Amino acid sequence: MAAEVERTTAWAQANAHRYRWDFYGDVDGHGRVRGEAARLFTADLHAHPERYVAASLPDLPFADDSFDLVLSSHLLFTYSDRLDRAFHRAALLELARVSRGQVRAFPLVSQIGRPETELVEQVMADLAAADVRASIRAVDYYFEPGAGSMLVLDP
Numbered sequence: 001m002a003a004e005v006e007r008t009t010a011w012a013q014a015n016a017h018r019y020r021w022d023f024y025g026d027v028d029g030h031g032r033v034r035g036e037a038a039r040l041f042t043a044d045l046h047a048h049p050e051r052y053v054a055a056s057l058p059d060l061p062f063a064d065d066s067f068d069l070v071l072s073s074h075l076l077f078t079y080s081d082r083l084d085r086a087f088h089r090a091a092l093l094e095l096a097r098v099s100r101g102q103v104r105a106f107p108l109v110s111q112i113g114r115p116e117t118e119l120v121e122q123v124m125a126d127l128a129a130a131d132v133r134a135s136i137r138a139v140d141y142y143f144e145p146g147a148g149s150m151l152v153l154d155p
């Protein structure tokens, strides 16, 4: 975990011009927030291992309507170079199945910061065809320029 924080801090340092710094302040602030998040996560994982379930989309080992809210961050749309439309459709329908509330997927840009407008529209059409209501909403926090929106699936 520490090695991963170090790796991303080095990346942020070398690529600082690519990001927005209003939330973290600077590269050190980014490292501090990520380091603290990693520390809290590791401590909670050790203290409450029963809270964590390893699983892989598009199939989740949870009953229908298991959660009040489902969040997916930096997976869908981020890896559009290797996860296709069919994967996104299946993954979002699965996330909707296990949520009794909203599903929120963020951001809607690829790993290289390219807006995934076409894929988002295709997936929204797939969801509409499956009777799942989806909309794009603005978010306050985002780190990558152009990444200020999320896809919200309403129950």
Ligand SMILES: C[S@@+](CC[C@H](N)C(=O)[O-])C[C@H]1O[C@@H](n2cnc3c(N)ncnc32)[C@H](O)[C@@H]1O
Pocket (backbone or CB within 6 Å): 055, 056, 057, 058, 072, 073, 074, 075
């Ligand atoms: C870029 S990381 C994002 C981590 C975290 N959600 C965040 O926003 O900081 C992408 C994550 O997607 C997870 N992942 C990759 N394939 C997955 C799949 N098929 N189902 C669920 N998670 C997957 C990886 O293990 C990794 O933790």
